[in-house]
Structure formats: C-alpha cells, structure tokens
Amino acid sequence: MLNFPTHQQPTARIIFQSHDHYQVIYADRSVHQAVLAGRLQLADTLPLIGDFVSGQFYDHDKFLITELLPRQTLLTRASNYQEQAVAANVTTVFITMSLNADFSASRVERYLTLVWDSGATPVIVLTKADLEPALLAARQLELAAIAFGVPIITTTSTDPVTVQTQLNGYLQPTTTAIFVGSSGVGKSTLLNILAAQQLQATKAVRAGDDKGRHTTTARHLYYLANGAALIDSPGIRGVGVASSTTAATGQSFPEITSLAQQCRFNDCQHQQEPGCAVQAAIKRGALSEQRLIDYRRLLRETEYATMNSRQITAAKIKRLVGNKKNLRRH
Ligand SMILES: Nc1nc2c(ncn2[C@@H]2O[C@H](COP(=O)(O)OP(=O)(O)OP(=O)(O)O)[C@@H](O)[C@H]2O)c(=O)[nH]1
Ligand SMILES: [Mg+2]
Ligand SMILES: [Zn+2]
CATH class of the missing domain: 3.40.50.300 (P-loop containing nucleotide triphosphate hydrolases)
Known part of the structure; x- marks a missing residue:
C-alpha cells in the first residue's frame, strides 16, 4: 500500500489532469478516472497533480473528489x-x-x-x-x-x-x-x-x-x-507568460476557449507552441488574429482585476525588470 495521509474518507492522489478531467491513484495503486464535486469546481484553489484528495467512489470505479487535503509544498x-x-x-x-x-x-x-x-x-x-x-x-x-x-x-x-x-x-x-x-x-x-x-x-x-x-x-x-x-513534465516552452484563463474572459471569447481545448498542451499560450489549435485556426482563416489580440488584452486586464494594489505594483515591477534583463541580453 502507498503511504498516504490518513483521513476519515478514502484518500487518493492526483496523477494526471487535463482541463476538468482527472486521474487519481488509490493507496492500493489502482488508477481511477475522477471528477471534481461541484462545490470544488468553484473553489479558489483547484486540485492539481500531486495533490492528495478525499472523496468517494461512484459508478463502480470512478472517483468523486470532494475535498483537497492540505499541501506540504x-x-x-x-x-x-x-x-x-x-x-x-x-x-x-x-x-x-x-x-x-x-x-x-x-x-x-x-x-x-x-x-x-x-x-x-x-x-x-x-x-x-x-x-x-x-x-x-x-x-x-x-x-x-x-x-x-x-x-x-x-x-x-x-x-x-x-x-x-x-x-x-x-x-x-x-x-x-x-x-x-x-x-x-x-x-x-x-x-x-x-x-x-x-x-x-x-x-x-x-x-x-x-x-x-x-x-x-x-x-x-x-x-x-x-x-x-x-x-x-513537458519541456518548458519559454517562461514568462501568464496562463490563467478567467471564466469571464472565456465567456467573451467562446470560439477561442473551445479551440484551446484542442491545443496539444494543457497550458498552451497560443503563441508558437506545436499543435496549437488557435494558431492553426488563424492560419486557415477561421479566426482573426485581432480576436486573439483582444482576448489577450482582456485576459491581462482581468488578471490585474483579481490582484490587490500591492500585487499589481509587484507585477509591474517584475515586468519592467524582465524587460531590462531582455534589453541587456540583446
Ligand atoms: N546520447 C544520449 N542521448 C540521450 C540521453 N538521454 C536522452 N537521450 C536522447 O535524447 C532524446 C530526447 O529524450 P527525451 O527523454 O524524449 O527528452 P525529454 O526531456 O523527455 O523531452 P520532452 O518530452 O520533449 O520534454 C531521445 O532520443 C533520447 O534517447 C543521453 O544521456 N545520451
Ligand atoms: Mg519527455
Ligand atoms: Zn494553443
């Protein structure tokens, strides 16, 4: 049996995540498809690969994640x-x-x-x-x-x-x-x-x-x-781009959100990643490049909107410092 934290309810560990589809491993090493309980889908912190979670089995061998256990790191x-x-x-x-x-x-x-x-x-x-x-x-x-x-x-x-x-x-x-x-x-x-x-x-x-x-x-x-x-993990493809897609931005750009589901990488930034469905749509004329630019702008604004003033200042400084580093390098 694997060494899992003890808990009143069955405990499992997330071994894979793609959008809202999860896979968990149970202490007996059996692997199960898993979904988040509705309450968790709206939580600030979503379970992530490596997390211990508790929940219950349904449909014979599927796992319903109802609780995220405290993280060590x-x-x-x-x-x-x-x-x-x-x-x-x-x-x-x-x-x-x-x-x-x-x-x-x-x-x-x-x-x-x-x-x-x-x-x-x-x-x-x-x-x-x-x-x-x-x-x-x-x-x-x-x-x-x-x-x-x-x-x-x-x-x-x-x-x-x-x-x-x-x-x-x-x-x-x-x-x-x-x-x-x-x-x-x-x-x-x-x-x-x-x-x-x-x-x-x-x-x-x-x-x-x-x-x-x-x-x-x-x-x-x-x-x-x-x-x-x-x-x-996949090889890092350029650091320095935010990946969070807020629900609001997604709703305003449903065609980009649905294309993004087909990108090869879960956290695709729709830039030069291989297998990017958004860039492919732009290339074949199914999506205008301006839409993607607008989408990015809104994404950035909504990201700022969720920060407090100290975080915004920190983010701006980080961006400035990053730019200077790039200047020095070239
Ligand atoms: N000569 C040599 N080739 C190696 C060595 N380690 C890995 N390779 C080769 O390098 C290539 C890439 O290895 P992968 O293990 O796929 O690399 P990765 O880091 O997982 O790459 P991504 O999954 O794309 O992030 C393969 O052809 C390996 O056989 C090594 O020590 N010596
Ligand atoms: Mg690899
Ligand atoms: Zn993409």
Whole structure:
C-alpha cells in the first residue's frame, strides 16, 4: 500500500489532469478516472497533480473528489502577472539540463529560485555526458559557482545502472520528485530508466540545434516500486507568460476557449507552441488574429482585476525588470 495521509474518507492522489478531467491513484495503486464535486469546481484553489484528495467512489470505479487535503509544498512557475502552479507536494526537483546545446547556467539559477520558493529541494542533473565529455569539467565548475552546495549529478542514458545508483539515493518512499527542463534533454528517458520500463515515450532531438520535439505533452505522476513518486513534465516552452484563463474572459471569447481545448498542451499560450489549435485556426482563416489580440488584452486586464494594489505594483515591477534583463541580453 502507498503511504498516504490518513483521513476519515478514502484518500487518493492526483496523477494526471487535463482541463476538468482527472486521474487519481488509490493507496492500493489502482488508477481511477475522477471528477471534481461541484462545490470544488468553484473553489479558489483547484486540485492539481500531486495533490492528495478525499472523496468517494461512484459508478463502480470512478472517483468523486470532494475535498483537497492540505499541501506540504507548491511548485510554481514564474509568469508575467502571477505564479502558475506546476505540482503540489513535490519534495525534490530534478533540474534537468543536457550538456550540449541546451546548457545555460543562468537558467539553472532561475530554476533554483523557483525550487527554493516552493519548499522542495533541488538536485541538478546534467544529461548526455556521453555526447560532450570534453565540456563536462568546465560546466560542472560553472554550476558549482552558482549552486552553493546543491548536488550536481551527471548522467548517460546508455549506462542505466549508473543512472539508477546515482538517483536512487534521492528517491525514498516519502519522496515526490519532478523532472523539469527543456524539451529533449532526456527527462522521460531518465524516468523510464528509474522505473525500469517504458512508461513515457521519448523521441530523438532535431539534428543541427539539438532542440527537443515536445514529446511529453502533459505532466504525469508515477509511483516507482519502492513507493517514491516521480513526475515527468513537458519541456518548458519559454517562461514568462501568464496562463490563467478567467471564466469571464472565456465567456467573451467562446470560439477561442473551445479551440484551446484542442491545443496539444494543457497550458498552451497560443503563441508558437506545436499543435496549437488557435494558431492553426488563424492560419486557415477561421479566426482573426485581432480576436486573439483582444482576448489577450482582456485576459491581462482581468488578471490585474483579481490582484490587490500591492500585487499589481509587484507585477509591474517584475515586468519592467524582465524587460531590462531582455534589453541587456540583446
Ligand atoms: N546520447 C544520449 N542521448 C540521450 C540521453 N538521454 C536522452 N537521450 C536522447 O535524447 C532524446 C530526447 O529524450 P527525451 O527523454 O524524449 O527528452 P525529454 O526531456 O523527455 O523531452 P520532452 O518530452 O520533449 O520534454 C531521445 O532520443 C533520447 O534517447 C543521453 O544521456 N545520451
Ligand atoms: Mg519527455
Ligand atoms: Zn494553443
């Protein structure tokens, strides 16, 4: 049996979410489709992958989520106007970066900030050591200078036994770990090695620039044999865009809302993401670009409307600072 918090009612854990469709795992490791009780659908805080919930079974094996149990940690991602929730109750974040074209020490720095804010513990994982053996030592030094004692692990997928021995120490029965990092760095590959089975699909990176193909499209939580939980996530596609769609904005733009349901990524920003149904509709002339621009403007306004004055000032400063950073970079 999995190690779940005790509660009067049956307790389950969210392992997948897509819009209002959930999957939960029960302590006996059985997986069930799940929905939110009406009362919860209107709550300020919606259950999220990694959350423990309680509820009851209906229709034989479906689960009705009636209560969100208290969170130990919350991992969020920075966005222009607010934080976007990534996963709940994460204890360990594997900041995953490949040693080839993807390498960026300043990106690791940004990830570290997010992880420390969340209450989880970071571990830096440098992948594809086989491809860049000559660069390894210099890059480890570069990271050590910003990582202040955060463990730095180096992996090679063709040596699964070493991968297991290096990462197993971080995967206790009480651990919930998540892999974050760019597309194509080998997050799903590592998960498959640790689970010793092909749980997630993996795909070769583009020749030339080593960019990944966004093979993983949604977060998914798996339990390893020893009871450690491990979340695979899609490669981050540009940080810094708010994702929340308020109900009001959705109602004013029903055609965009319904198109968005068909986007490949749950949190698609309808910019350059692959498989974006909104951009596809613009391309074939079924949606005017102006509609999308108006939609974005309203979205931003409604986001400000839900903030207090201190939060608005903070968001504006954040935007200014972000712009300056971009200026310096170019
Ligand atoms: N040479 C080498 N290739 C690797 C290594 N790790 C992963 N790969 C390859 O890199 C490619 C991308 O790996 P994935 O595991 O799909 O990458 P991902 O991070 O899950 O990518 P997304 O799901 O798109 O975010 C695959 O072809 C892997 O076989 C490694 O250590 N060495
Ligand atoms: Mg993947
Ligand atoms: Zn989209």
